[in-house]
Amino acid sequence: MTSLQKTAIAAALATALPAAWACSSCGCTLSSDWASQGLYAASGLSLDLRHDYFNQDELRSGSHRVDRAGIPLPADQEIxxxxANHISTLTLDYGFSPDWAVTLQLPYLLRSHATVAQGDTELSTSRSSGIGDVRVLARYQGDPAERHWGLQFGLKLPTGRTDQGFAAGPQAGQPLDRGLQPGTGSTDLLLGAYRFGTVATHFDYFAQALLQLPLQGKDGFKPGAGLNLSLGLRYVGDGPVAPQLQLNLRSERRESGVNADTANAGSTLAYLSPGLTATLSEQLKAYAFIQLPVYQHVNGLQIEPRFSASVGLHYAY
Structure with missing residues (x-):
C-alpha cells in the first residue's frame, strides 16, 4: 500500500469539525474530518453522513456527580x-485543487428534554427537532512537498430555530433554555489548524485545533467561545478495517446575556474515543466510534452523558 493510499484511508475518520454546535448542548466532540486527518484531500466532491447519539442524564457540579435524591423539591434552582440527543449531519466537501477546498455541514437535531424548573415539584418535558446551525469552512492545505498540515477558517451561521418550547408539565408553553434550542442565534467565526503524519510503520497520527468565536448574540443570548482539540492515532495495515483511538478535548466559556443561564454554563470536557473505519469499496467507507468521558468539569449544575456513540458513511466521487 502506497503512502498516498494510507493517507486517503486515514483522512476518512478524521475531523468532523468537532461537532461544533455548542458542545454544552451537543456533548459530542469526535473528529471525523477526513482531510484534516490526512485521509482524503483529493480534488472533487465527497459526502459524509454521520449520526451521533448521547443521553445527558448525569447531574454534575464541578468535577463531581450530584445525587438528585438529596435535593428537596421545590428547589431554588433548576434540577x-x-x-436525549440524536444529531444527523450531512457534510459536503469539495476540493477545488490539492491546496483549496470548502466544506458545508448541515445538521438535523432531534432532542427530548426533562427537567424540574426552579420552584416546581413536577417534571416539564419537551421534544424539539429541526435543522441546526449550518457551517461553512474553507481549507488550505499547504506544503506542496508533503501536504501534512493545513488551516481552516469559516463561519457558523444562525440557521437553527431558537423559539421552541416545553410541551408538557408546569412549564408547558414556556420557551426552552437557549442552550437546548436547535440553533444558538449567533454567527460564529471558526479558525482551525491541523497536522498529520506517520509515527512508525503502519501507525499514523493527526492533531487538530478549532476555535469557535461568537461574533454577536440574539434576543439577549450569546454562547460562550469554545476550543476543541483532537489527537488521534490509527493503525493502517493492508486489511479493510483500520482501528483508531482519539483523545477529544473541549473547553467552553460561559454564555452571556439576559436570557443566558450564565451560572450553569461553560465546561471543560475530555473524552477517549476508540473506533474503526471499514473500507466497503474504493469509494465508500464506514466508521463507528464510542466516546467515554475521562474528565468533566462544569460550572454550576449541568447534565453530561456517560457515553456517546457515532456511526457514519463516507463517499468520495
Whole structure:
C-alpha cells in the first residue's frame, strides 16, 4: 500500500469539525474530518453522513456527580433530569485543487428534554427537532512537498430555530433554555489548524485545533467561545478495517446575556474515543466510534452523558 493510499484511508475518520454546535448542548466532540486527518484531500466532491447519539442524564457540579435524591423539591434552582440527543449531519466537501477546498455541514437535531424548573415539584418535558446551525469552512492545505498540515477558517451561521418550547408539565408553553434550542442565534467565526503524519510503520497520527468565536448574540443570548482539540492515532495495515483511538478535548466559556443561564454554563470536557473505519469499496467507507468521558468539569449544575456513540458513511466521487 502506497503512502498516498494510507493517507486517503486515514483522512476518512478524521475531523468532523468537532461537532461544533455548542458542545454544552451537543456533548459530542469526535473528529471525523477526513482531510484534516490526512485521509482524503483529493480534488472533487465527497459526502459524509454521520449520526451521533448521547443521553445527558448525569447531574454534575464541578468535577463531581450530584445525587438528585438529596435535593428537596421545590428547589431554588433548576434540577435537570435528562436530555436525549440524536444529531444527523450531512457534510459536503469539495476540493477545488490539492491546496483549496470548502466544506458545508448541515445538521438535523432531534432532542427530548426533562427537567424540574426552579420552584416546581413536577417534571416539564419537551421534544424539539429541526435543522441546526449550518457551517461553512474553507481549507488550505499547504506544503506542496508533503501536504501534512493545513488551516481552516469559516463561519457558523444562525440557521437553527431558537423559539421552541416545553410541551408538557408546569412549564408547558414556556420557551426552552437557549442552550437546548436547535440553533444558538449567533454567527460564529471558526479558525482551525491541523497536522498529520506517520509515527512508525503502519501507525499514523493527526492533531487538530478549532476555535469557535461568537461574533454577536440574539434576543439577549450569546454562547460562550469554545476550543476543541483532537489527537488521534490509527493503525493502517493492508486489511479493510483500520482501528483508531482519539483523545477529544473541549473547553467552553460561559454564555452571556439576559436570557443566558450564565451560572450553569461553560465546561471543560475530555473524552477517549476508540473506533474503526471499514473500507466497503474504493469509494465508500464506514466508521463507528464510542466516546467515554475521562474528565468533566462544569460550572454550576449541568447534565453530561456517560457515553456517546457515532456511526457514519463516507463517499468520495
Amino acid at each position: 435537570q433530569r435528562n436530555t
